[in-house]
Amino acid sequence: MTATQTHCPYCALQCGMTLTPEIPRVRLEPADFPVNRGGLCAKGFSAADLLDHPDRLLTPLVRKEPGNRDSPLREASWEEAYSLIVAAIGKSRERYGNDSVGAFGGGGLTNEKAYALGKFVRVALRSSAIDYNGRFCMSSAATAANRSLGVDRGLPFPLADVAKARTVLLVGANPADAMPPSMQYLDEGRAAGAKHIVVDPRRTNTAAGAYLHLQPSPGTDLALANGLLHIALKEGLVDSAFVEERTEGFAGVRAAVNSYWPERVERITGVPEAQLRETVRLLATETPSMILTARGAEQHSNGTDTAQAWLNLALALGLVGRPFSGYGTITGQGNGQGGREHGQKADQLPGYRRLDDPAARAHVAGVWGIDPDELPMPGLSAYEMLDRLGTDGGVRVLMVLASNIAVSAPHSNHVIERLRSLDFLVVSDIFESETAALADVVLPTAQWAEEEGTMTNLEGRVLRRRRALPPPPMVKPDLTVLADLAELLGRGRFFTDDPRAVFDELRRASAGGLADYNGITWERIDAEQGVFWPCPSEDHPGTPRLFADGFPRPGGRAKFIRVEHRDAAELPDTTYPYVLTTGRNMQHYQSGTQTRRVKALTVALPEPRAEIHPDLARRHGIADGDLVELRSRRGAATLRARLSDGIRPDTVFAPFHWPGANALTNPALDPHSKMPAFKVCAVSIAPAAPEGTQIR
Ligand SMILES: Nc1nc2c(c(=O)[nH]1)N[C@H]1C(S)=C(S)[C@@H](COP(=O)(O)OP(=O)(O)OC[C@H]3O[C@@H](n4cnc5c(=O)[nH]c(N)nc54)[C@H](O)[C@@H]3O)O[C@H]1N2
Ligand SMILES: Nc1nc2c(c(=O)[nH]1)N[C@H]1C(S)=C(S)[C@@H](COP(=O)(O)OP(=O)(O)OC[C@H]3O[C@@H](n4cnc5c(=O)[nH]c(N)nc54)[C@H](O)[C@@H]3O)O[C@H]1N2
Ligand code: SF4
Ligand SMILES: [Mo]
Numbered sequence: 248m249t250a251t252q253t254h255c256p257y258c259a260l261q262c263g264m265t266l267t268p269e270i271p272r273v274r275l276e277p278a279d280f281p282v283n284r285g286g287l288c289a290k291g292f293s294a295a296d297l298l299d300h301p302d303r304l305l306t307p308l309v310r311k312e313p314g315n316r317d318s319p320l321r322e323a324s325w326e327e328a329y330s331l332i333v334a335a336i337g338k339s340r341e342r343y344g345n346d347s348v349g350a351f352g353g354g355g356l357t358n359e360k361a362y363a364l365g366k367f368v369r370v371a372l373r374s375s376a377i378d379y380n381g382r383f384c385m386s387s388a389a390t391a392a393n394r395s396l397g398v399d400r401g402l403p404f405p406l407a408d409v410a411k412a413r414t415v416l417l418v419g420a421n422p423a424d425a426m427p428p429s430m431q432y433l434d435e436g437r438a439a440g441a442k443h444i445v446v447d448p449r450r451t452n453t454a455a456g457a458y459l460h461l462q463p464s465p466g467t468d469l470a471l472a473n474g475l476l477h478i479a480l481k482e483g484l485v486d487s488a489f490v491e492e493r494t495e496g497f498a499g500v501r502a503a504v505n506s507y508w509p510e511r512v513e514r515i516t517g518v519p520e521a522q523l524r525e526t527v528r529l530l531a532t533e534t535p536s537m538i539l540t541a542r543g544a545e546q547h548s549n550g551t552d553t554a555q556a557w558l559n560l561a562l563a564l565g566l567v568g569r570p571f572s573g574y575g576t577i578t579g580q581g582n583g584q585g586g587r588e589h590g591q592k593a594d595q596l597p598g599y600r601r602l603d604d605p606a607a608r609a610h611v612a613g614v615w616g617i618d619p620d621e622l623p624m625p626g627l628s629a630y631e632m633l634d635r636l637g638t639d640g641g642v643r644v645l646m647v648l649a650s651n652i653a654v655s656a657p658h659s660n661h662v663i664e665r666l667r668s669l670d671f672l673v674v675s676d677i678f679e680s681e682t683a684a685l686a687d688v689v690l691p692t693a694q695w696a697e698e699e700g701t702m703t704n705l706e707g708r709v710l711r712r713r714r715a716l717p718p719p720p721m722v723k724p725d726l727t728v729l730a731d732l733a734e735l736l737g738r739g740r741f742f743t744d745d746p747r748a749v750f751d752e753l754r755r756a757s758a759g760g761l762a763d764y765n766g767i768t769w770e771r772i773d774a775e776q777g778v779f780w781p782c783p784s785e786d787h788p789g790t791p792r793l794f795a796d797g798f799p800r801p802g803g804r805a806k807f808i809r810v811e812h813r814d815a816a817e818l819p820d821t822t823y824p825y826v827l828t829t830g831r832n833m834q835h836y837q838s839g840t841q842t843r844r845v846k847a848l849t850v851a852l853p854e855p856r857a858e859i860h861p862d863l864a865r866r867h868g869i870a871d872g873d874l875v876e877l878r879s880r881r882g883a884a885t886l887r888a889r890l891s892d893g894i895r896p897d898t899v900f901a902p903f904h905w906p907g908a909n910a911l912t913n914p915a916l917d918p919h920s921k922m923p924a925f926k927v928c929a930v931s932i933a934p935a936a937p938e939g940t941q942i943r
Contacts, residue, residue: 251715252278254702255291256355256695257836259401259578260426261704262287264294266696266715272299273696273715281776282406282704286428290836293845297694298716300844302678304691306721316667316687320679325723325731328688332646333735335671335687336372339644346623349376349632349642352591353649354384354580357700357712358764359749360725361582362597362756363742364648365590370615370741371733375626376642378593380650381586382629383657386920387550388540388576389587395558395808396567396793397800398761399587399599400707400780401578402539403793404571410435411571414529414536416444418468418557419543419926420577423452424833442533444526446471447543448828449858449900450893459525462895463516465828466815466927468544472556473812474512475527476563477504482524484531486565493568493798496807500559503809515812517895531564535572542579542830546926551919552810559807567805568794578705580837585703588762589753593632594625597753598760607760614756615741628921630657630914637668644671648692648725651838653681657923659909660882675725680840681906692725693718699746701772706791708777709767758783761799815927816915819897823879823929825863826898827911830926832856835904842904855905856889859932860896864888869934876935877901879928882910885935899930 249268254261263280264287266273275295277287297303307328312318339347350372352364361379368377389399396403409415410432422429430453433443437456445454446461446468454460463471479485480501490497509520530536538561544553554576561567561574578584589597590611600607602625612619626632633656635641645666656662666672666685674683675690683689697718703709718724723731727744734742743749747769758765766782767789778789797803819825834852835842842848857875869875871890876883877899884907894900901908903925913928 251713253696253713253715254710255287255581256294256841257290257581258426259580259583259705260429261581261702261710262291262428264291266295268716282706282708283428284431286431288427289834289848289851290842293847295696296845296847297677297841298696300678302844303719304676304678304689304722305719306691308689310687316685320689325721328690329731329735331688332671332673332732335644336736339670343643345373346376346626347642348372348374348644349626350646350648351629351632351650351652352377352379352586354379354381354583354586355649356586356591356725357582357698357702357746358585358589358709358753359700359746360648361586361591362589362753363726363729363749365595365597366615367729367733367742369622370617371736371738373621373623375593375623376632377591377626378629378632379586379591380629380652380655381580381583381592382921383655383923383925384579384583385542385545385576387545387547387917387922388554390551390920391554391558392576395555395806397798398793400793401584402575402706403573404575405706405708405791406432408571409433409537412436412535412537413441414444414533415441416446416526416530416536416538417453417457418446418538418540419545420539420541421447421451421453421543421831422577423456425541425579425831426577427833442529444529448895448898449891459522461518461522461526463518464895465826465898466547467516467812469549469553469556469810470507470512470515470812471518471523472553472560473504473507473810474509474516474523475530476500476560477507477512478509478524478527479531479560479563480504482528484527485563489565490563493804494562494807495802495804497563499809500563500807503811530560535570536564536566537572538566538574539577541577543926545576546922546924548816548915548917548924549813550917550922555808555810559810562805562807573794582702584705584707585701585709588703589757593628596756598757598764599762600760610759611756614752617741628916630916630921630923633662633665634914636665637670643669645669646673646675647682648675651680651682651840653685654838654906654909655903657909657912657914657925658881659906661914675728676840678840678844680838690728691722692728693722698724701750703780704777707779709764709772709780710777711769711772816924817880817913817927817929819929823931825930825932827877827879827901827928827930828898828926829901829903829908829912832902832904835902837904839904855886855902855907857886858891858894858900859888860894861890861892862896863899863932864890867932867934869932874935876933877911878931878933879911879913881913884908884910899932
């Protein structure tokens with residue numbers, strides 16, 4: 248029995264695990280990897296249940312009546328599925344041009360698949376229409392880091408550094424539920440006397456264990472951060488030497504925060520002045536200290552500016568680039584980091600290069616063996632693309648790999664209507680997700696334990712996903728599908744489905760870019776338990792910590808950017824008097840395609856629960872466990888109520904792991920990153936008839 252060391256299929260922690268072949272299929276055990284150190288959460292522990300799940304897609308599916316997506320799906324051969332796809336692509340390109348065919352990718356794809364998908368769209372389809380679900384995840388924080396620090400690597404230090412910080416401020420982050428094994432580092436720090444401060448409208452499991460819990464109204468974090476910087480300036484806590492020597496642009500920020508006096512910030516956010524003062528004093532004096540943001544701070548129509556406000560604070564206090572200190576954003580999806588580096592973003596080429604940069608185009612075109620002029624220019628961001636599906640100038644034939652947008656995109660009723668209006672939809676998945684159920688052709692894909700590839704975790708550590716067993720006989724990995732389709736489109740010579748060959752090509756394509764993987768090899772990953780990018784050559788040690796010597800910006804300085812509070816795109820009014828915010832439960836993952844099929848997890852949490860304060864519930868005659876109808880300007884959803892005095896009385900929380908939450912959410916986009924406002928919309932609440940969870 249040979250054991251295979253690999254990593255969890257779910258989140259960006261990428262916990263190490265060991266798979267050993269065993270009847271009926273495989274035994275899964277936690278591994279002593281530097282990130283999880285023997286820990287796994289309930290999702291990771293039960294991940295192998297999906298390998299031989301009875302719902303697993305085992306053959307391609309096509310419609311019984313071609314062209315009629317209301318007719319049932321039936322099993323088909325790969326030849327038949329491919330010929331339908333290629334015919335649809337050909338027809339659309341002929342009638343509407345190359346940009347009428349596009350793809351939507353995912354941050355769960357390996358580096359190789361994300362890279363191959365970006366290349367497939369640009370080289371095989373010759374289209375600009377590609378983006379991915381990372382746009383919905385942390386694109387705002389990535390945009391802020393790029394413009395301010397010159398590079399976006401979620402954590403610019405190893406996760407273990409968190410244990411060494413004396414103060415940690417977690418803004419809109421709930422790692423106790425989202426990444427339970429990461430809590431060992433916070434616990435270790437606390438045991439050594441560290442103080443943790445959590446900023447969250449709910450008293451989450453993370454907040455419950457913290458020294459201080461700030462409970463702002465959703466969507467007001469920017470004012471909070473500016474208010475903290477205002478106090479830091481007034482109390483002489485700013486690190487002037489750091490600001491002077493290592494940054495630029497502070498004068499504008501100083502002028503901006505001048506008007507964020509504590510009483511005003513308390514009025515906007517609801518956070519008492521005493522808590523504001525204590526927070527900033529701890530950050531400035533109980534050092535080393537860190538500011539970490541996650542989706543609660545970032546998924547807003549002002550998400551980039553909000554992340555920037557926290558970055559401004561970290562820079563002003565001189566935290567960035569010092570040991571066990573700094574600013575980081577906690578990456579979410581399994582390959583959320585690598586997935587945003589290698590070209591499945593609308594504006595991007597591998598190595599975190601810009602598609603509109605002539606030097607980048609020349610380099611990547613050289614590696615790909617094409618003329619740079621053949622490369623399209625940047626296309627539309629995720630929601631903008633989805634919003635225009637099936638319209639004049641929009642995408643008419645869409646391929647979706649590794650995302651369940653019918654559940655996870657904002658304003659989902661509209662997105663579903665747009666998906667239905669497509670001429671042709673192809674979905675590659677492990678299961679018949681809600682998005683796959685709308686497709687003309689569904690392609691069955693290999694799972695994590697059945698394929699080789701690399702993943703880049705939340706620390707920027709490049710890891711190997713290793714194959715423990717073969718996929719079922721009729722199931723093809725995404726790399727094979729892309730290479731096969733490229734061949735049928737006459738561009739096969741540019742593609743291979745060998746993961747190692749794709750990785751080696753990715754290394755060359757990334758060489759000299761910000762996310763430089765050139766020196767990373769499978770052998771080094773094996774020997775060093777992962778390698779941190781940038782790693783420009785095989786004799787380079789990799790870069791666990793960024794910014795010690797400078798910032799990859801002109802002049803080497805980090806840049807302050809002036810940002811101002813703006814109200815959320817939608818505020819409560821008399822018809823929709825409460826704020827809905829959305830997020831995660833510990834037991835389920837994302838749109839739920841995978842975890843809603845794991846028995847242990849559905850027993851632990853069978854259905855979505857709307858968290859409501861008892862005072863708010865009482866006002867509407869709602870008891871714990873009652874069905875309630877939430878309604879927004881865009882739709883309605885019926886969920887069971889969970890009363891909790893840990894949430895603000897003006898705020899309701901709903902998880903998005905089931906269809907429902909996104910029927911309500913607002914697709915207002917952040918202008919800089921195109922991040923939707925998942926964390927704030929206005930809703931009404933009323934008791935519902937007891938007929939089960941429904942969406943309308
Ligand atoms: N169990 C589980 N774990 C996961 C995932 C999963 O689906 N399930 N997904 C993975 C992925 S892709 C991601 S991106 C990460 C996400 O990890 P997190 O960002 O930690 O998760 P969320 O629940 O989306 O949001 C965190 C918190 O933000 C709070 N919040 C809401 N609005 C605001 C606000 O305006 N301001 C502030 N300060 N806080 C606010 C919410 O109450 C919530 O507790 O988790 C990863 N891990
Ligand atoms: N309301 C609200 N909505 C949100 C959020 C929120 O906080 N609130 N968070 C947003 C965030 S942070 C994220 S990351 C998105 C995530 O939302 P989605 O993009 O929908 O993410 P998943 O549910 O992980 O979807 C991945 C799909 O791909 C399949 N899959 C897994 N691995 C592979 C593979 O290798 N190949 C292929 N072809 N398929 C695979 C899975 O079975 C699953 O159906 O949701 C966003 N939506
Ligand atoms: S924390 Fe994330 S990577 Fe670790 S076991 Fe859980 S889901 Fe998997
Ligand atoms: Mo995410």
